[in-house]
Amino acid sequence: MMPTLLISTIFSMKGILTVIILILIVGAGWYFYQSTPTVPAVPTTDVNTEGTTMETGTIETGAQPGAETAPASAPAAKVFDLTGKMFAFSQTELRVKKGDTVTVNFESTDALHDWVVDTFDARTKQVKPGTKTSVTFxxxxxxxxxxxxxxxxxxxxxxxxxxxxx
Ligand SMILES: [Cu+2]
Known part of the structure; x- marks a missing residue:
């Protein structure tokens, strides 16, 4: 009789102790959770507003070679219509801004020709007169x-x- 009572008393005390420890752990966890400082997660935006005016008057901003920030102006789509003949293109100078999507519509007026820029891997088909072709890069x-x-x-x-x- 006595040993059984003793054992049940010990078990019940262990139970109370377990509950107290659990309350302490949960309480400590809640305290640390509440006191965790909020980390500001707002990224700073560094907008390059530097502008330069070129001699043509059509260039609003200068491209920044190697700059990490994006150009101030959004990339645009530029379309050029060119013809080719022996041995010249209808335009000998094309101006765009870095990041622009450039489309060249090309047509020959006499023989087989194409339009190629190696650096941008841009190449039209070789076309005879009467056939139009284009390349975008x-x-x-x-x-x-x-x-x-x-x-x-x-x-x-x-x-x-x-x-x-x-
Ligand atoms: Cu040619």
Whole structure:
């Protein structure tokens, strides 16, 4: 009789002790949870508003080579209509801004020609007169790049032009 009573008393005390410990753990956890400081998660935005005016008057902002921030102006879609003949393009200079999506619509007026810029891996099909072709690419580098006709010796004969990415 006595041993049974003793054992049940010990068990019941253990139970009370367990409950107290649990309350302490939960309470401590709640305290730490409440006192955790809130981390501000708002990223700072560094907008480059620096603008320069180029001689043409059409350039609103200068491209920043190697800059980490995006250009102040949004990239635009630029479309050029060019024709080609022996041995020249109808336009010998194209100007765009870095990041622009450039589309060149090309047509030959005499023989087989195409329009190529190696740096941007931009290349139209070689087309005969009466067939239109086009190529679209993103001018993602600033600089001056030669475009040319890759048919025969047309390039060597001066069928070239300059793409300026500013
Ligand atoms: Cu050609």
């Amino acid at each position: 993103v001018a993602d580098k600033t600089g001056t790049f030669e475009y040319y006709c890759s048919v025969g010796s047309h390039r060597a004969n001066g069928m070239v032009g300059t793409l300026m990415v500013e």
